[in-house]
Amino acid sequence: MADTKDTAQQQPKFDWDYDVPDTPFWRDLPFTAGRNFLTCYSPSELEDMNFDGTLSVPSKFAFLLSLLEARLATRKAAAAPVLLHVADYPEWARLMLGIETMQKNLDMPEEAETLRIMLETSEGDRRVSWLNMLAGFKLRHGEYAEAERLEREVLPWMQKHERLGVDSPQALGTTRTIIEALWKQGGSKVDEARRLAEETAVLVEAMGSSKFAKYQEEERQMLRDLVAELEKS
Template sequence: MAQSPEGVRYSQGTKDIGTARNFSWEYPVPRNKFWDDLPYTVARNFLSLFSQDEQPSIFGNAKSSALDKTEKLQLLLKLLNERLASRDAAAAPQSLYDIDHQAWEKTWLAIAGIQHELQDPAEEQTLRMLIERRKDPSNLSHYHSLSGFLSDKGRYAEAERFEAPVRDWLDSKLGKESPQSLSARRILVQAIWMQGRQDEGERLMVEVDEIIQKTPDDSPYAVYRDEQRALSQVLWAKLKGEGAVET
């Protein structure tokens, strides 16, 4: 199997993802003792905020590498909060939100990802703030994150209500074969199934499987097929082992 450039990993680990490296959600995460036991998305969201010259040097030293996962997450959260505070101070009398909304948004998204890993209930508040304060009302990406959170918490009716338009939006932006659109469908499958509509949920799961199966080898999304199949299998096994719940 071909490998990614030496010393880094992408969303598919060390697998060669070819031109998919150019997707906005891909980022070369260093392979070292600090980052290797943290989720790719946490590392990507944090590191992509900094230029190579700006990235904190502490991640290469023995002390930080010896931290356990929770301690590493807490360290990253501390650094992000400090970065927000310093950039807000530098922007005074305005704020980072006013002068560089994209940086503000990406920083809070990184914070939400760490809150998720720490099982911090503040994650929901962070995601709702990102929705409420977005400058482009047509951007539904944070609804996608919120729907995943709600589904994980068993709030299936809310998750379905938010995710249904997200699926259509992602289809139009990225295509049905994209990992994001397939993720949206799986959120809907779980939300629908767990509300007692198993036939509808099963039909949607069949649609997911068909989309993955029909993704052509020359599609830039082909590199994600194995992962998408595995995610669907895990969800299907989970749903078959659970009944519907009241929401």
């Protein structure tokens, strides 16, 4: 029988995977918050930072946001007179993603402006992830039809992308947003949401033989939790 550790080591690592430190500061924050902050800094820069594990979760988000906003201001000043998204789009995008992530977790109205800027300064395929985040924003603020419309624009791109596909975590996450948006619109949309949830469950159960097999249990549980929560509403 294969050793569990060896099996884990053999699992593919994707661009979006990141080893967030297992420390008191990061332990109670969402994985995406850790990844989207940490990828904005070099290892040496992170070593010089003090992450106070005794802070409350909201205070942690506010602390991370303040650091990201200060770094964005510094980078903008260094790039001037050229705009940062022109001078160094990848760094600009990482910083804006980190800022949006913290604003979302703090339920800040400024998130809407951040998303607007991101969309206005991105073109082509670069807009996809921002549209996906905008759909999540619309869903959280009760604009269910608009959330559905945006995600239906994003989903085919994800499903056809050579590095993603129909059973990628990104495509399945987008599908869950559509399911929730449909369900919360009520009426016949609930039946449509149920059908889509059933179709998605079939995709998840087939993940065991795909390159995304390591995400199967997590995807299975997230779908079950979503449907269970929607059934209560």
